[in-house]
Amino acid sequence: MTTPDADGGLLAEQLLRLTRRVHRIQKHHLQQRGLEITPAQSRLLRTLAHYDTPPRMADLAERLEVVPRAVTTLVDALEESGRVRRAPDPTNRRVIRIEVTDEGRKVLRELHHARRSAAEEILAPLSGEQRNVLGGLLDTLVDGAPVPSADGAPVAERRC
Numbered sequence: 001m002t003t004p005d006a007d008g009g010l011l012a013e014q015l016l017r018l019t020r021r022v023h024r025i026q027k028h029h030l031q032q033r034g035l036e037i038t039p040a041q042s043r044l045l046r047t048l049a050h051y052d053t054p055p056r057m058a059d060l061a062e063r064l065e066v067v068p069r070a071v072t073t074l075v076d077a078l079e080e081s082g083r084v085r086r087a088p089d090p091t092n093r094r095v096i097r098i099e100v101t102d103e104g105r106k107v108l109r110e111l112h113h114a115r116r117s118a119a120e121e122i123l124a125p126l127s128g129e130q131r132n133v134l135g136g137l138l139d140t141l142v143d144g145a146p147v148p149s150a151d152g153a154p155v156a157e158r159r160c
Contacts (some may be wrong), residue, residue, distance in 0.1 A: 025121055029114040035107060036081075042111055044074045045083060045100065049108055051148055054087060082115035 023039070030037065037045070047063055048055070057075065061068040075098055078084040083104035089095035099106070123131060 022118065022122060026118040027116045028113060029121075030111070033110050034116050035110055035114065037107065037111070038077075040070075041074055041078055041083075044071070045078060045104060045108060046111065048084065048098060048100050048104075054099040056089075056095055056097055061100065078104070 027039075030042075044060065044064065047060065051059075055063075057068055057071050060075075061071045064071065075084060075086070079086065080104075082101055085099050085101055086096045087099050089097050123134075126134065
């Protein structure tokens, strides 16, 4: 096992290499499924799926932490491919909402399967115990604190 240097440079490089590998493998799995979608379009589509009611463009920009113009470009491309549609707000005709279409829901299912396959490929060399340890470490990095178990010890239930 590699020992990290004092300033975290080695760990930072390992994280960057892993991130590039994840993106490369996910891209490969998306291509295998014939999904022509950019990572940014994929992110927007997945974000849309988390709303109970179709959001406004401004809502999406805020959630994605991008400028509204970037959302417009992404929605334009997704609308052209039939994955989303612009719809008038039923209570305010000046407001346009963004809805996922049936085609978009189909693509979301394919995205889910492609991402899951990519994760399994990346995690394949790890044992179950190693996956649990990695999950706990990732939770700590993402959330800033370990996920405690009922007895107070850090644990992580993994979903790939």
